[in-house]
Amino acid sequence: MSERVKVAFYWCASCGGCEEAVVDLAEKILDVINLVDIVFWPVAMDFKLEDVERMPDNSITVSFINGGIRLSEHEKVVKLLRQKSKLVVAFGACSSWGGIPGLANLYTREEILERAYLTTPTTHNPDKIIPGSKTEVEIDNTKIEVPVFLASLKPLDEVIDVDYYIPGCPPTPNVTWKALETLLSGNLPSKGSVLGASDRSLCDECPLNKTKPENVLIKEFKRIVNFNPEPNKCLLVQGLPCLGPVTRGGCGALCVNANMPCTGCFGPLSDVRDYGGKAISYLASILDLDNEEDIKRELSKIIDATGLVYKYYLPKSALKGKVGGSKS
Amino acid sequence: MKEIIIDPITRLEGHGKIIIVLDDDGNAKRAYFQVPELRGFEKFAEGRAAEDMPIITPRICGVCPMAHHMASTKALDDLYKIDPPSAAKKIRELAYNVFMLEDHALHFYILAGPDFIVGPTAPKSERNVVGVIKKVGLEVGKRIIVTRKKLRDINTRLAGKVIHPVFGVPGGVSKPVSEDDAKEIRAIANEALDFAMFTLKAFKDLVLSKKEILDLIISEAYTHRTYYMGLVDDKNRVNFYDGKIKIVTPSGKEFAKFDVHEYQNYIQEHVEPWTYIKFPFIRQVGWKGFVDGEDSGIYCVAPLARLNVADGMATPLAQEAYEEMYEMLSGKPVHHTLAFHWARVIEMVYAAERIKELAEDPELTDKNVRVMPTSTPSIGIGVVEAPRGTLIHHYETDELGRIKRANLIVATQQNAARIALSVDKAAKSFVKRGIIDEGLLNMVEIAFRAYDPCHACGTHSLPGSMPFKIYLYNEDGKLLNVITREQ
Numbered sequence: 001m002s003e004r005v006k007v008a009f010y011w012c013a014s015c016g017g018c019e020e021a022v023v024d025l026a027e028k029i030l031d032v033i034n035l036v037d038i039v040f041w042p043v044a045m046d047f048k049l050e051d052v053e054r055m056p057d058n059s060i061t062v063s064f065i066n067g068g069i070r071l072s073e074h075e076k077v078v079k080l081l082r083q084k085s086k087l088v089v090a091f092g093a094c095s096s097w098g099g100i101p102g103l104a105n106l107y108t109r110e111e112i113l114e115r116a117y118l119t120t121p122t123t124h125n126p127d128k129i130i131p132g133s134k135t136e137v138e139i140d141n142t143k144i145e146v147p148v149f150l151a152s153l154k155p156l157d158e159v160i161d162v163d164y165y166i167p168g169c170p171p172t173p174n175v176t177w178k179a180l181e182t183l184l185s186g187n188l189p190s191k192g193s194v195l196g197a198s199d200r201s202l203c204d205e206c207p208l209n210k211t212k213p214e215n216v217l218i219k220e221f222k223r224i225v226n227f228n229p230e231p232n233k234c235l236l237v238q239g240l241p242c243l244g245p246v247t248r249g250g251c252g253a254l255c256v257n258a259n260m261p262c263t264g265c266f267g268p269l270s271d272v273r274d275y276g277g278k279a280i281s282y283l284a285s286i287l288d289l290d291n292e293e294d295i296k297r298e299l300s301k302i303i304d305a306t307g308l309v310y311k312y313y314l315p316k317s318a319l320k321g322k323v324g325g326s327k328s
Numbered sequence: 329m330k331e332i333i334i335d336p337i338t339r340l341e342g343h344g345k346i347i348i349v350l351d352d353d354g355n356a357k358r359a360y361f362q363v364p365e366l367r368g369f370e371k372f373a374e375g376r377a378a379e380d381m382p383i384i385t386p387r388i389c390g391v392c393p394m395a396h397h398m399a400s401t402k403a404l405d406d407l408y409k410i411d412p413p414s415a416a417k418k419i420r421e422l423a424y425n426v427f428m429l430e431d432h433a434l435h436f437y438i439l440a441g442p443d444f445i446v447g448p449t450a451p452k453s454e455r456n457v458v459g460v461i462k463k464v465g466l467e468v469g470k471r472i473i474v475t476r477k478k479l480r481d482i483n484t485r486l487a488g489k490v491i492h493p494v495f496g497v498p499g500g501v502s503k504p505v506s507e508d509d510a511k512e513i514r515a516i517a518n519e520a521l522d523f524a525m526f527t528l529k530a531f532k533d534l535v536l537s538k539k540e541i542l543d544l545i546i547s548e549a550y551t552h553r554t555y556y557m558g559l560v561d562d563k564n565r566v567n568f569y570d571g572k573i574k575i576v577t578p579s580g581k582e583f584a585k586f587d588v589h590e591y592q593n594y595i596q597e598h599v600e601p602w603t604y605i606k607f608p609f610i611r612q613v614g615w616k617g618f619v620d621g622e623d624s625g626i627y628c629v630a631p632l633a634r635l636n637v638a639d640g641m642a643t644p645l646a647q648e649a650y651e652e653m654y655e656m657l658s659g660k661p662v663h664h665t666l667a668f669h670w671a672r673v674i675e676m677v678y679a680a681e682r683i684k685e686l687a688e689d690p691e692l693t694d695k696n697v698r699v700m701p702t703s704t705p706s707i708g709i710g711v712v713e714a715p716r717g718t719l720i721h722h723y724e725t726d727e728l729g730r731i732k733r734a735n736l737i738v739a740t741q742q743n744a745a746r747i748a749l750s751v752d753k754a755a756k757s758f759v760k761r762g763i764i765d766e767g768l769l770n771m772v773e774i775a776f777r778a779y780d781p782c783h784a785c786g787t788h789s790l791p792g793s794m795p796f797k798i799y800l801y802n803e804d805g806k807l808l809n810v811i812t813r814e815q
């Protein structure tokens with residue numbers, strides 16, 4: 001590429017962790033700045049939306065967008081970035097599939113507002129005021145606009161066309177760096193590819209993999225609440241529902257290194273259509289029980305199966321949740 | 329009636345704006361600070377397994393994930409009525425102080441530094457982190473980056489992930505600290521303390537030595553006489569990890585000291601229709617609107633509030649710095665918003681001293697780091713001091729430990745009313761006869777930075793400059809003028 005590469009970063013309904021993760025590139029940040037021109041990064045730099053509006057179409061080489069789509073403004077900005085960018089990359093779990101805030105799709109907008117503003121025990125709201133129930137509020141004879149909280153949280157590719165995905169909650173600095181290298185190499189992978197992470201399951205890079213037999217078979221699922229796994233032995237073999245076998249590798253098995261099961265923040269491998277469906281059928285398959293009834297009974301002991309297998313993936317899933325199916 | 333809207337557009341639309349209503353003479357009548365941010369954690373917590381809460385709630389905020397992780401983990405201890413082994417508590421407190429130190433350092437050097445180290449009236453082009461590095465020297469600049477990285481690496485070792493930790497489980501932590509880890513941590517602890525002391529000295533040399541900055545700190549424009557709240561240990565000293573919640577009145581008298589289980593007796597949240605953020609207030613005093621003083625229930629949390637409610641610091645160097653601050657600002661409580669910065673540096677010294685104490689504690693590598701629950705869960709409440717103030721998680725579950733209801737009292741929320749006071753005071757001081765003084769923009773910006781309003785917890789705005797846009801309307805709501813603050 002002869003011309004300087006132009007990069008934009010933007011966040012939607014983000015926790016800020018994806019931005020911190022970029023800052024955690026630490027000294028490598030300087031390398032990034034040497035290699036590319038950052039033309040838009042609201043969190044760190046003062047370029048305005050109007051500046052983006054003035055850019056010619058397709059003039060940004062690549063836009064990295066993190067966070068799910070939760071407000072009408074998010075929709076507006078990402079559509080603009082799509083128009084101005086050659087490539088758009090969904091950065092992190094929220095942007096790729098909805099992430100943990102996507103679990104909100106289990107409830108309606110009204111239920112969420114009611115809980116927040118009427119029924120929490122410390123709320124003192126005698127007039128039953130619910131912010132956001134009206135888009136305009138009058139105070140001191142002045143009409144104040146209140147932005148709209150959308151009916152559900154959407155992953156980025158339900159609003160605009162997405163070229164690549166960088167997984168993780170958040171993506172680790174190592175993964176981010178590798179993804180950047182791929183993008184800068186000029187040798188672009190096929191559209192829809194996942195960048196920076198591994199093409200194999202997490203187990204493949206897990207230090208405990210050597211203690212995991214080819215075919216795992218367990219009698220029951222344990223809960224971390226009342227089970228203390230012994231160190232240096234595959235957590236799944238010990239009965240904890242570790243999602244390593246169905247999760248894309250790349251993080252270096254961070255959670256497992258802390259003696260905790262993988263909860264799937266790197267999402268599915270390429271050939272999988274629905275992460276949660278794959279995870280639950282895998283968990284069912286390792287139960288060393290003879291009949292369907294026993295398997296069902298054992299699975300029902302998982303007190304929140306949705307939260308277990310769709311923790312980062314609900315808005316993208318076939319299940320979608322209560323408010324799902326609302327394609328923009 | 330005229331209306332001015334200040335829109336911090338660095339975070340773009342939908343993430344916090346200021347609306348100023350003018351009276352007929354064009355003077356500011358009242359200002360509003362709007363936070364359009366809601367993700368619904370309290371609702372979608374329902375149905376989740378309790379042990380997932382320390383994984384789920386850090387996603388409220390990726391800047392202070394450790395605070396949510398820890399409040400949540402402590403709520404689980406309480407839910408299952410278990411007291412973790414001493415080593416587990418020490419490991420948690422160590423990781424917690426490491427987090428507090430690096431978060432405070434980030435704020436001091438990157439966010440507040442430009443205003444104070446470079447100077448509040450320095451040209452905008454120098455009031456940034458590059459300007460700070462120029463003042464303190466490149467070597468120091470590098471040291472800030474390296475120390476922060478080392479501290480974050482410690483927490484990757486201790487907590488699994490630094491952004492969104494995983495080590496907290498009911499009754500303890502998921503793994504003990506190895507001898508190797510402990511050795512590494514002890515080495516970094518010494519560096520961390522040097523770094524904190526260096527920061528305190530830099531604050532004195534570069535900030536306190538300047539009369540105009542001291543005058544700014546104590547100026548009336550940045551002063552609000554509110555209640556204060558924070559955690560104290562059994563000797564009434566500041567503690568981030570555990571203790572009783574203490575409230576003092578604007579005149580500094582103890583108003584209450586209570587166990588977190590009683591928080592509902594003291595804290596209530598007021599709702600306004602024009603913003604998604606709720607405004608907590610002291611229940612017994614009541615919500616009297618956006619005013620300060622003894623009769624208004626508005627209180628604040630965060631570094632200065634913690635120091636105001638405490639009798640002192642639990643470590644010697646921090647105690648010295650604590651006494652110095654109250655002596656220079658003539659007694660407790662200090663009501664000056666800009667003293668938040670000073671308090672934050674004192675807390676950095678405390679965090680570093682505490683890290684050193686814990687790193688050298690022989691019990692740190694004890695293998696017994698977990699107690700198993702035996703009781704049936706029903707209610708669990710946990711509290712910590714987040715960098716930005718008291719943080720409470722409250723869960724109610726069925727007998728299997730499935731969440732039925734959750735209530736979260738988040739730090740930045742508790743400062744929302746006082747932030748509104750600051751914005752209101754700034755507007756009233758600097759908007760006269762329909763003319764907006766440049767001073768308004770600076771003052772609002774500097775006041776904001778003092779609170780370090782957290783990002784995802786509150787406004788989503790990260791360290792950096794906050795360029796504003798002002799919309800000036802006439803009485804019929806017609807746009808007269810748009811003013812953009814120059815960078």
Ligand code: SF4
Nearest residue numbers: 015017092093094169
């Ligand atoms: S993917 Fe994770 S770290 Fe990134 S914004 Fe979402 S919750 Fe935060």
Ligand code: SF4
Nearest residue numbers: 203206234235242244
């Ligand atoms: S199942 Fe989990 S613990 Fe076992 S090898 Fe795979 S990632 Fe590691």
Ligand code: SF4
Nearest residue numbers: 251255262263264265
């Ligand atoms: S172990 Fe699993 S949940 Fe943990 S960081 Fe890696 S992919 Fe994410």
